[in-house]
Amino acid sequence: MTLEKSRASLAEPRASLAGLSQSPASKLYHLFWEAVDWVFPPLCGGCQAVGERWCNSCRDSAIPLDGPICQHCGALLREGSLCADCQKSPPAYASLRSCYVFDGALRSALHRLKYSRDIGLGEALAQPLAALLAQLDWPVDLVTSVPLGKTRLAERGYNQSTLLARPLALAHRLPYSSRCLKRTRDTASQVTLTAAERRTNVQGAFWADPALVKGKSILVVDDITTTGSTIQACALALDQAGAKACYGLTVARANYVSLAA
Numbered sequence: 352m353t354l355e356k357s358r359a360s361l362a363e364p365r366a367s368l369a370g371l372s373q374s375p376a377s378k379l380y381h382l383f384w385e386a387v388d389w390v391f392p393p394l395c396g397g398c399q400a401v402g403e404r405w406c407n408s409c410r411d412s413a414i415p416l417d418g419p420i421c422q423h424c425g426a427l428l429r430e431g432s433l434c435a436d437c438q439k440s441p442p443a444y445a446s447l448r449s450c451y452v453f454d455g456a457l458r459s460a461l462h463r464l465k466y467s468r469d470i471g472l473g474e475a476l477a478q479p480l481a482a483l484l485a486q487l488d489w490p491v492d493l494v495t496s497v498p499l500g501k502t503r504l505a506e507r508g509y510n511q512s513t514l515l516a517r518p519l520a521l522a523h524r525l526p527y528s529s530r531c532l533k534r535t536r537d538t539a540s541q542v543t544l545t546a547a548e549r550r551t552n553v554q555g556a557f558w559a560d561p562a563l564v565k566g567k568s569i570l571v572v573d574d575i576t577t578t579g580s581t582i583q584a585c586a587l588a589l590d591q592a593g594a595k596a597c598y599g600l601t602v603a604r605a606n607y608v609s610l611a612a
């Protein structure tokens with residue numbers, strides 16, 4: 352796929368979702384948020400302009416991640432279909448993909464999603480996720496989100512990844528469960544950690560419920576990925592619980608380095 356085509360399909364999520372047979376519940380959910388926004392005009396999560404939760408200008412400024420990319424972890428490649436790391440040691444997940452580079456207005460929007468419980472913004476940012484999933488040939492049986500630890504959930508009161516995963520599941524008529532994965536311990540914020548520290552930080556931090564995931568292909572949704580270590584830890588837990596496969600989808604990827612530069 353060319354950069355232009357990819358940019359167009361992700362930048363115009365509603366147009367690119369036209370071919371996707373969305374559920375009546377998903378359409379109703381859209382209408383609900385449009386009605387709410389009409390009565391109480393929201394602020395854009397990216398630029399704070401009044402009127403839309405994720406305005407056209409911010410949407411157009413988001414940089415899509417485009418190939419060639421590693422078929423497993425989604426890292427950019429100069430050539431081929433697998434990166435050196437995945438050739439050496441394939442990850443426990445089948446595939447990890449992200450919509451955009453974690454930068455600019457999108458960075459502000461994801462910060463707002465994480466700390467301001469903007470459910471409507473989650474619905475808006477789930478649209479490019481749904482468009483990307485529609486382009487992928489993933490046999491997903493069940494959608495879930497990366498769970499927060501007890502302490503963080505109590506502090507924040509909600510899980511930002513759930514605000515993305517629920518409308519994504521609705522758009523694709525897929526079942527959603529927040530109970531497939533549990534975080535067995537609170538982990539430190541990954542923001543300042545190196546790749547090796549990130550792996551250690553989340554190693555063994557998740558447990559998956561065999562009753563919900565056994566024999567199923569699970570799609571795990573998160574807001575941001577940097578090294579894929581969180582999705583990897585989730586995939587190991589899902590594997591242990593007998594899941595058939597684990598796929599990861601995030602709105603943004605933080606360790607993007609342009610190989611074209």
Ligand SMILES: [Zn+2]
Binds near residue numbers: 396397409
């Ligand atoms: Zn904006």
Ligand SMILES: [Zn+2]
Binds near residue numbers: 421424425436438
């Ligand atoms: Zn890779």
